[in-house]
Amino acid sequence: MSLSRYFQDELDHLRRSGDAFAQRFPGLTKYLSSRATDPDVERMMEGFAFLTARLREKIDDQLPEVTQSLLMLLWPNFLRPVPSMCIMQLDPIPGAISEVQTVPAGAEVHSIPVDGTVCRFRTACRAEIVPMAVEMVRHDVSRAASVVTLRLRTLDEQPVTDLNLRVLRLFLGGASYSAQTLNLWMHRYMRKATMGTEGFMLGLDAEAIRPVGIDRDDAVLPYPDNAFMGYRLLQEFYTIPEKFSFFDIDVPSLRFLPARTKELTFVFEFERPLPPDVRIEASSFQLNCTPAINLFKHSSEPIRLDGRRTEYALLPARIEGSELEIFEIEEVNGWLPAPDGRSNGISRTYARFESFSHEMERADDRHAVYFREKVSQGFAGADLTRTLSFIREDEALENRTDETISVSLECTNGVAPTHLGIGDLNRPMRNLPSFVTPRNLTRPSPPCYPLVDGSLQWQLISALSLNYLSLQDAPALRNILMAFDFPARTNMQRERGAKLRLEGIETIASERVDRLFKGLPVRGMRTHIGMRESHFESEGEMFLFASVLAEFFALYATVNSFHELLVQGVERGEVYRWQPRIGNQPLL
Structure with missing residues (x-):
């Protein structure tokens, strides 16, 4: 139960019981009655209800200190939000490339401003950019079978044989029902697949058409190396099922085609007809697509570590008009000024307390410094708040000096991407090659937040074990x-x-x-x-x-x-x- 619910329960209880007490003992109090309107008393009751609500929340939380420490050590990804994700199309600019080119993962694309926030996405997988376009998609159906014909054409009239095309990756677009049904027919009911051009068709092996999305290289959500990859597949199925609508076609040597051929046709024959309500159109097959995720590197507001508090709020450095939320902590660094006030201070890196680096610090005869992250539910409901506490072995020596802490973060734009439409992610950044123009084919998915309720975390740990x-x-x-x-x-x-x-x-x-x-x-x-x-x-x-x-x-x-x-x-x-x-x- 959220803190707001606890607060409302306590406030209702105070008002009901206070009114009953005032009626029973009218001579003892005149301020607890429901007819009393003293604003100072109202503020005191609200403050008392808030403090009592926090106490009840603590009593009912089922030891999140234990569950969070265990999750932070073994499965930290389950204490992070799931960012907004989408499918991005990187169309080659006509005349810019003459053969297949590679765009590595991590290429960044920005959106148009949404209420002052520019959403920042990066590609999650490597993309092979093919200088071709879908020219025609045709669906022929009989009582016993279906045949889907896909024709591609080169952008600048260059021969297909010059493209250096070895693997063609296609994305099944359109409505989810039609895309998922076509995906089933492609991998379950395929009778025969051929490719080539009119008069020069070549049969493809059964293994030539492969589903995409299950391999580690196809991951969209960042996961720690020690985590079981099966959990990532489940999370991605629930949050971005479109990533499983890709498939690869192994393209054999194209030397059998006529020398100046500018078209490439694929014919897929199925064992049974597609359902009549499945729409097969040009948008059903999309080239040059890859998943993208709303993640980017950022830094925190500096923390003045003066030793006077046990916890310090962790906040991303403010960008005017932007909505920012923390995804994960990458590195925590401290800077101690020199005792004589000169600029040559001491810089040191804090290790995560829930780690296996404790003995390493002692073996190297270094002062151990650690940070501990606490994740809690935000007052707004779904969002998360994070605080840091610090463990310094040299605390007694350094209490005379204020240390400045800076934190390197991975951040998201929270719920802002959900206000974007198709095509609104279209601003290439410096690390995106200049030979493509980006646009999102699907609307960004809403972000998801882990519930840090103790009982739910115990259920999650049970499932993870x-x-x-x-x-x-x-x-x-x-x-x-x-x-x-x-x-x-x-x-x-x-x-x-x-x-x-x-x-x-x-x-x-x-x-x-x-x-x-x-x-x-x-x-x-x-x-x-x-x-x-x-x-x-x-x-x-x-x-x-x-x-x-x-x-x-x-x-x-x-x-x-x-x-x-x-x-x-x-x-x-x-x-x-x-x-x-x-x-x-x-x-x-």
């Missing part, structure tokens, strides 16, 4: 998945959809299986999940959800083992099978 036994029971799996759905905690509509989706997991069972891998027996696990199709917006959404679960299970499998997932629709009987995946979790 999972094992295979935790994954073999449908109610337990639902609880684990719900723990990572941050948007559902603050959005009632999202909460209803999340509960319906999780209730669609009807059964789960696992069995040990043995397979031969390169002539050697390997033991793994096969999991069968029964899902109810009507609990999902579409079959495409259920397939995407199950695909993320397949990778989540596989990532949790131990080294030298594997995992195989089978999902069966309870209502229609459709069976989806994923290839066995080798695990990467070390045996304990």
